[in-house]
Amino acid sequence: MKIMVAIKRVVDYAVKIRIKSDKTGVETANVKMSMNPFCEIALEEALRMKESGVASEVIAVSMGPSQCVDTLRTGLAMGVDRAIHVDAPSTLYPLTVAEETLN
Template identity: 65%
Template sequence: MKVLVPVKRVVDHNVKIRVKSDGSGVDVANVKMSMNPFDEISVEEALRLKEAGVASEVIVVSIGPAKVEDVLRTALAMGADRAILVETEDKTEPLAVAKILKGVAEAERPGLIIAGKQAIDDDSNQTGQMLSALLGWPQATFASKLEIAEGAAIVTREVDGGLQVIGVTLPAVVTTDLRLNSPRYASLPNIMKAKKKPLERKTPADFGVDTTPRLKVLKTEEPEVRKAGIKVKSVAELVEKLKTHAGLI
């Protein structure tokens, strides 16, 4: 069984985000970029399925400009077998991404697609669900545990009331939550080897997809700086502060 894993290049989660002076978006000039953390978890889970003998091949795919190649190389260094780069300079939105991934899935015919539940740059949480609908495949979102048995994916999800276990027949789309696993680090020898591995290059036009953005960002602003709190010595003083200072009661 092939496992297809989409990965995205985003601003590293340890970097403090800065907004451009003109408010047109986030400043990514000279900023460290890395693989989306949820996608790292997806790659790790696919590799574990391969190591368990469930999967035969792990294919990673990313969409974006040529510099996106570095996250694909990272996935190859982790242990992925093949990488596909769908090259475009457009800022791809979730629907366009889902349409491209649909084309990749139809060409590769994987038995399972494991995707991060969201990207930490736009937090859309839409691509996995859209891809499932376009393919007509069952989906299981926010997986905190994944098992493959008898042609089905058994997924444990964290919900408000506790844990929910659902089963979906394969092929299926599964999106990953943070507690699914802890991704491995790519060793230096594997990183060097990954630099020499060939990448399959495609364009959105190969899948008949128009990546022109449908949404327009009017303005981007940083959140307001949080004001310092105050300490109170009694409940009566707390109530008084809520009345006179906060105007909440």
């Protein structure tokens, strides 16, 4: 069995979030980004399953701009076998991604 884990690049949990001055979103310029902690937990569990022999391969997938590659490299350093980056230069919203996945 192969396990695919979707991982997301988010603002680091230790960084204090700031709202943009025009109130259109969160300030992400010059802010440390990291893997979503919940995605990291899922990735660790998938790697445990591989170590126990339940799975043969763990694949990490991330959608977003080219900076997502850094998050995928973190997954590779954790022990992931392969990483796939789906390039999406525009802003992705969870609902949009879910709707496109279902279609």
